[in-house]
Every structure is written in C-alpha cells, then in structure tokens.
Amino acid sequence: MSVTIKDVAKKAGVATSTVSRTIQDSPSISEKTKQNVRRVMKEIGYRPNLTARGLVNQTTQTIGVILPVSQGQGFQNTFFLSMIRGISKACNEKKYMVSIASGTTEEELLESIQTMAEGGRVDGFIVLYSKKDDPIIEYLHQEKVPYAMIGKPYKYENEMLYVDNDNVIAGKDAANYLLQLGHKKIAFIGEDAHQMVIRERLKGYTQALEDAGIKVDQELILDVTLPEAAYRRKMEQLFGNNDFPTGIVASDDLIALNMSYLLSGFGLKIPTDVSIIGFNNSIFAEKSRPELTSIDLHTDSLTSQTVYQLIELMVGKQTLAVKIILPHQVIERQSCIRNDN
Amino acid sequence: MSVTIKDVAKKAGVATSTVSRTIQDSPSISEKTKQNVRRVMKEIGYRPNLTARGLVNQTTQTIGVILPVSQGQGFQNTFFLSMIRGISKACNEKKYMVSIASGTTEEELLESIQTMAEGGRVDGFIVLYSKKDDPIIEYLHQEKVPYAMIGKPYKYENEMLYVDNDNVIAGKDAANYLLQLGHKKIAFIGEDAHQMVIRERLKGYTQALEDAGIKVDQELILDVTLPEAAYRRKMEQLFGNNDFPTGIVASDDLIALNMSYLLSGFGLKIPTDVSIIGFNNSIFAEKSRPELTSIDLHTDSLTSQTVYQLIELMVGKQTLAVKIILPHQVIERQSCIRNDN
DNA sequence: CTGAAAGCGCTTACAG
DNA sequence: CTGAAAGCGCTTACAG
Numbered sequence: 049m050s051v052t053i054k055d056v057a058k059k060a061g062v063a064t065s066t067v068s069r070t071i072q073d074s075p076s077i078s079e080k081t082k083q084n085v086r087r088v089m090k091e092i093g094y095r096p097n098l099t100a101r102g103l104v105n106q107t108t109q110t111i112g113v114i115l116p117v118s119q120g121q122g123f124q125n126t127f128f129l130s131m132i133r134g135i136s137k138a139c140n141e142k143k144y145m146v147s148i149a150s151g152t153t154e155e156e157l158l159e160s161i162q163t164m165a166e167g168g169r170v171d172g173f174i175v176l177y178s179k180k181d182d183p184i185i186e187y188l189h190q191e192k193v194p195y196a197m198i199g200k201p202y203k204y205e206n207e208m209l210y211v212d213n214d215n216v217i218a219g220k221d222a223a224n225y226l227l228q229l230g231h232k233k234i235a236f237i238g239e240d241a242h243q244m245v246i247r248e249r250l251k252g253y254t255q256a257l258e259d260a261g262i263k264v265d266q267e268l269i270l271d272v273t274l275p276e277a278a279y280r281r282k283m284e285q286l287f288g289n290n291d292f293p294t295g296i297v298a299s300d301d302l303i304a305l306n307m308s309y310l311l312s313g314f315g316l317k318i319p320t321d322v323s324i325i326g327f328n329n330s331i332f333a334e335k336s337r338p339e340l341t342s343i344d345l346h347t348d349s350l351t352s353q354t355v356y357q358l359i360e361l362m363v364g365k366q367t368l369a370v371k372i373i374l375p376h377q378v379i380e381r382q383s384c385i386r387n388d389n
Numbered sequence: 390m391s392v393t394i395k396d397v398a399k400k401a402g403v404a405t406s407t408v409s410r411t412i413q414d415s416p417s418i419s420e421k422t423k424q425n426v427r428r429v430m431k432e433i434g435y436r437p438n439l440t441a442r443g444l445v446n447q448t449t450q451t452i453g454v455i456l457p458v459s460q461g462q463g464f465q466n467t468f469f470l471s472m473i474r475g476i477s478k479a480c481n482e483k484k485y486m487v488s489i490a491s492g493t494t495e496e497e498l499l500e501s502i503q504t505m506a507e508g509g510r511v512d513g514f515i516v517l518y519s520k521k522d523d524p525i526i527e528y529l530h531q532e533k534v535p536y537a538m539i540g541k542p543y544k545y546e547n548e549m550l551y552v553d554n555d556n557v558i559a560g561k562d563a564a565n566y567l568l569q570l571g572h573k574k575i576a577f578i579g580e581d582a583h584q585m586v587i588r589e590r591l592k593g594y595t596q597a598l599e600d601a602g603i604k605v606d607q608e609l610i611l612d613v614t615l616p617e618a619a620y621r622r623k624m625e626q627l628f629g630n631n632d633f634p635t636g637i638v639a640s641d642d643l644i645a646l647n648m649s650y651l652l653s654g655f656g657l658k659i660p661t662d663v664s665i666i667g668f669n670n671s672i673f674a675e676k677s678r679p680e681l682t683s684i685d686l687h688t689d690s691l692t693s694q695t696v697y698q699l700i701e702l703m704v705g706k707q708t709l710a711v712k713i714i715l716p717h718q719v720i721e722r723q724s725c726i727r728n729d730n
Numbered sequence: 731c732t733g734a735a736a737g738c739g740c741t742t743a744c745a746g
Numbered sequence: 747c748t749g750a751a752a753g754c755g756c757t758t759a760c761a762g
Contacts (some may be wrong), residue, residue: 052739053740053741054739063748063750065750066748068740068742076747095504096739096740097444098508098510098740099509099510100739100740101436103440103738103741104739105740105741132491133456133459133491137491137492137497145505146489146732147487147489147512148454150474151478156478156534160477160486163436163486164486165438167438168439169439169486272676305645309650312650314680335652348755353586393755394756403733404734406732406758407731407732413757416731419732422731437755438754441754442756443756444740444757
C-alpha cells in the first residue's frame with residue numbers, strides 16, 4: 049500500500065540498489081544522482097520500511113525495557129516512568145525504538161521476553177531492577193542476549209554491562225548530611241529490604257553512623273512493606289514519645305512525603321521537629337511542602353549512558369563488561385535544619 | 390545465526406511451506422506430519438522470526454503507546470505507568486508487543502511516531518492523554534493510522550475509538566459523596582485545568598453543588614500548577630481561618646495525599662477536621678494514613694478494553710468509531726466522615 | 731494432503 | 747559510479 053523503494057527507483061529512472069545506496073548516503077553514488085533520488089523520495093513521500101531493512105540486516109533498532117513483575121512497587125512507580133522516558137529520549141536520538149516487557153507473573157514476563165528476543169523483535173534489553181535469583185537475568189545470560197542493567201547486579205557482576213550510582217556512598221552521604229546538622233538519632237525508612245538499592249543505601253546509612261561513633265539501633269530501621277499492624281506499632285514506638293528520632297533518611301522521595309504526613313499524626317512537623325532527606329530528587333521533592341531535601345542520582349545520565357553503552361554492545365563494537373558508576377549529590381531544600389540537642 | 394524454518398524443513402524431511410502451515414495449525418496438513426514437524430521444532434529449538442513474518446503479512450503485532458510530552462505531569466506519573474502495565478498485560482495475552490513513543494518536545498514525539506508508523510513498526514497506537522489542538526492526533530487522523538484514545542477526545546469524537554470513564558459523573562459522585570455526609574463547603578483541587586479529565590471532574594463537582602442548591606464559589610477551586618506564591622496565598626485564604634472547607638475533592642490520589650500534608654501545616658487533620666476524596670483508587674490511596682477514600686475508575690478495564698478494540702480495528706474487523714464508557718465507584722476508606730455543622 | 735515458486739521491501743556482494 | 751541478482755525468513759496462491 050505504501051510507497052516502496054521500487055516506486056522511487058522507477059520514478060527516478062535508476063535501479064533499486066541505487067536508491068538504497070543513496071538512503072545510506074553511500075560515497076559510491078554521485079552527488080547528482082543522489083540529489084535526484086532524494087527529490088523523488090520527497091516528492092512521493094517515501095519512508096523506508098524498517099521491517100524489511102531489519103530482515104536483511106538482522107537488526108531491529110529496538111531496545112526492550114524490562115519492568116519488574118508488578119507488585120507492591122508503589123513508591124517506585126515514579127522512578128520507572130522516568131527511566132522509560134529517559135531511555136526513550138536517548139533512543140529517539142539514536143534512532144532506536146523502545147519496547148516494553150512487563151508481566152504480572154515471572155512466567156508471563158519471561159515468555160514475553162523470549163518472544164521478543166527469539167522472535168528477533170529487539171536487539172537487546174535494559175533491565176530496570178535487580179533482585180536475587182532472577183530467572184530473567186539467568187535467561188538473558190544463558191542465551192547471550194545483549195543486555196544492560198540499571199542498578200547493581202546480584203550475579204554476573206563482572207560479566208555484564210551496568211550503570212548505577214554508588215548507593216552505599218549515597219546512603220552514607222544522606223546520613224552524614226543529617227549528622228553534620230547535629231542530628232544524633234536518625235531513622236532509616238525503606239521499601240522492601242530485598243531490593244539491592246535499598247540494601248545498599250541502608251548499608252551506607254549504617255556505615256555513616258558507625259563512623260560517627262553512634263551505635264546502630266535496629267529499632268530505627270523501618271520497612272514500609274511491613275504488614276499494616278506491625279508497621280503502625282513500630283511507628284508508635286518510634287514517634288509516640290518524646291525521645292523520637294530527629295532525623296530520617298527515607299529511601300525515596302515519596303516515602304519521605306508519606307512519612308511527613310504520618311508524622312503530622314504524632315503532632316510532629318517537618319523540619320521544626322524532624323528533618324528528613326529523600327532520594328531521587330523527583331518531582332515530588334519539589335512539589336511537596338516544605339520542599340524536600342533529596343539526593344539527586346542523575347537519572348538522566350543513568351538512562352542515556354545505558355542506552356549508548358548497550359548500543360555499542362549490540363552493534364558489536366564492544367564486548368567488555370563495562371560498569372559505569374554515576375555521581376550523586378545532595379540537593380538542599382527546606383526539609384532539614386540544624387538540631388543542637 | 391538462529392534456527393529457521395528451513396532447518397526444520399530439512400530435518401523433518403518436508404517442504405518449508407509444510408512447516409509454515411503446521412505453525413499456523415492449518416487443517417490442510419495431516420495430524421501425523423504436524424506432530425513430526427512439531428517434534429523437530431522443539432528438538433532444535435525453533436522460534437519463528439517475527440520480522441520476516443511481519444514483512445509478508447504487512448503486520449507487526451505491535452501497538453505503540455503515546456505518552457504526553459513530558460512536563461509538569463508530576464502527579465500523573467503513577468497513572469501512566471499503570472496504563473503502560475495494563476496495556477502490556479492485555480497485549481501479552483493477545484500476543485502483541487508494545488512500543489513506547491515519547492518525547493521532550495512535540496516535534497520529537499511526532500518524529501518518533503512517524504518513523505514508527507511509516508516505518509511499519511507498529512500496527513496502531515494508543516494515545517494516553519487528550520489535549521486541545523494536538524498535532525499528534527491531527528497526524529494520526531490525516532494519515533489514517535489506526536489509533537485509540539484512553540480518555541475523552543477534544544476533536545473527532547465521533548470518528549474515533551476511545552475508552553473512558555464518565556468523568557463528569559465521577560466528579561459529581563465525588564462531590565455528592567461529601568454532600569451526603571453533610572459537608573457544605575467543599576473545595577476542588579486539580580492539576581492543570583487544561584486537561585480534559587480535570588475539566589470534566591470539575592464540571593461534575595460544579596453540577597453536584599448546584600443541584601444541592603449551593604452556589605459555587607470560584608475561590609474554592611484550586612489549580613496545583615499555579616505558581617508557588619499564588620498557590621500558597623490561596624491555600625492560606627482557604628485554610629488559614631476558621632471558616633475553612635470541611636470537604637475536598639482532589640482530582641488525584643497523590644494530590645489528596647499532598648493536600649493532607651499541607652493541611653497539617655494549618656493544624657488540620659484528616660478526617661477529623663477535613664474530609665477528602667481522591668481519584669484513581671491508586672496504591673497511594675491504600676498506602677496513605679489514613680487510608681484514602683477514592684473513586685475507582687477500573688483502570689484495568691480501561692486498558693484491556695482499549696487493546697481489544699484497537700486490535701479489532703487494526704485487523705480490519707471493525708471500522709466503527711466505538712466509544713466505551715466504563716463505570717466508576719466510590720471506594721470508602723477512612724478519609725471522609727460526617728459533618729453536621 | 732504436500733511441494734515448488736513467487737513475493738514481502740529491503741541490502742549487498744559481484745560485475746561492469 | 748551504477749545495475750542485475752541473490753538473499754534475509756517467512757507466507758500463500760497455485761498445482762498436483
């Protein structure tokens with residue numbers, strides 16, 4: 049139905065191969081012919097059929113993005129969407145397309161990834177999460193499908209491409225920021241301790257406290273995914289009396305936001321009573337009142353670097369297991385103040 | 390590199406056409422041959438090359454999902470991700486893939502959509518937003534690319550496929566819910582009045598109040614996208630004295646969540662002082678404390694219906710401009726109580 | 731019930 | 747500098 053290379057060739061009075069070569073701007077075609085062909089292409093509105101091109105080149109110019117199996121990832125929502133957007137942006141620039149692989153169960157996800165990979169619909173994948181014993185990673189690895197991870201791998205760390213922040217140091221910096229402001233009793237609130245990111249940030253938090261000569265109290269560490277009742281009890285324990293923590297490291301801006309509301313239930317205000325610092329420097333950090341001090345992770349570079357590196361890998365220019373660690377920085381806003389008790 | 394239909398044919402001692410037909414489970418092939426061929430396929434790990442198939446069938450089995458140009462859509466984040474997940478789920482089921490079209494500018498978005506559409510990489514699109522004078526819609530319409538909208542179209546309403554809630558009635562129901570609880574002074578907080586959804590919900594809110602014989606006070610209507618200072622001033626005006634609204638209709642759960650925090654700044658508590666109802670019945674409604682009463686919009690059906698209908702349209706089984714309006718319902722939680730002043 | 735052949739829209743050696 | 751031909755991995759009339 050649409051106009052093909054043949055139509056262009058006929059109308060321009062050349063062979064299809066000549067048209068193909070001018071599309072690729074091959075130096076073996078004279079400038080004159082190229083111009084003529086280009087004119088015709090414009091005239092009849094030719095657009096190359098990417099499917100046909102893909103078939104002969106054995107390449108699809110598309111990257112698959114793998115979302116974690118959906119469940120309880122509530123607070124991470126915003127992170128994934130910005131990842132998708134960032135990847136999409138970098139891909140637009142490189143003339144790649146992006147496909148989404150997602151599923152309600154691990155089987156569904158794997159199935160979808162398999163048909164994409166083996167059906168030749170993507171050249172490679174970007175995995176947006178990291179967890180232990182992940183059959184998806186196992187599959188990609190076994191089948192030697194090109195892939196990259198945003199985050200820190202549990203396994204194959206030295207054999208795969210990944211882009212990440214140093215979340216241990218980031219966690220440390222968050223805690224240090226509060227320590228430096230004079231806070232002594234600092235809590236850590238995270239979502240789902242099984243996630244690599246959270247574990248690392250928690251580790252950094254722990255180190256910072258230890259380095260400051262403060263004994264780490266397990267009671268100060270809270271997991272949002274705790275059952276309702278248990279969570280409520282712990283909150284009561286922590287903030288229900290006068291000896292409450294004056295500082296909080298929240299593993300995510302949204303968690304910080306929710307936290308501030310919960311605190312108001314105990315009659316505590318941010319930052320007057322409690323200082324809080326989040327991660328991601330997301331839109332929520334800017335939109336919440338007071339504006340949230342947050343650790344910026346350069347998510348833009350996270351996505352663009354991943355895309356560029358993965359493309360190198362896919363076109364075979366590079367086979368090394370490159371790791372890229374991006375810097376982070378504290379963005380100071382209004383949710384933290386000095387505490388000199 | 391990978392195993393093709395030819396390999397299967399040779400090993401099974403049949404022609405490639407026979408292999409192709411057994412893949413499609415054609416009735417013209419004997420059960421015996423099919424079984425033999427299937428065995429061989431399994432044995433040597435054959436997976437059809439979707440690109441090749443797409444080339445001959447002139448179909449790609451993929452749906453493009455169009456995200457709005459990114460800017461200030463903060464609170465909607467969660468909505469788009471759940472749409473992507475829902476679409477992906479329905480597509481997995483129907484053996485379709487999903488590609489993402491997104492851009493930082495309208496030009497970038499359009500460009501990306503064009504190469505997808507004209508490059509033959511998608512069979513159709515789902516548009517996840519609705520706005521006035523949208524060049525994207527214009528393009529899709531002119532070029533007769535199959536597409537569907539989730540939401541209510543500004544233009545071509547009678548010529549296109551869309552799936553939506555009745556947001557006017559939903560807005561009305563939200564306001565009525567509060568009215569019925571005895572609230573008289575009810576505020577409406579929304580994000581970006583240019584969006585169709587918000588306009589509709591606001592309209593419903595207005596109607597409900599009028600129907601109840603309450604004059605609608607423009608001061609009670611707040612737009613989150615207002616500049617910082619102006620927003621703060623309006624909040625002060627509304628909640629800075631004793632005559633504050635006792636009920637709030639928030640156009641989104643996240644806005645409601647943020648609102649509750651802001652209110653705590655005025656010493657007001659949910660639901661003791663102010664009752665609040667949100668939209669989307671999102672994870673935030675469940676996770677916030679108190680749990681949020683919210684209007685469920687059946688987002689799952691929103692996505693699945695859209696996918697099914699769009700597929701019908703793409704395969705040409707249907708050319709009508711179907712509209713599907715999904716029901717909604719109030720999910721009662723703990724953020725609203727009676728008010729008998 | 732099965733196979734040989736043409737074709738989907740491109741690209742790329744190979745000749746000239 | 748340009749063209750004729752083969753081929754990427756499939757599907758589908760057309761014959762038999």
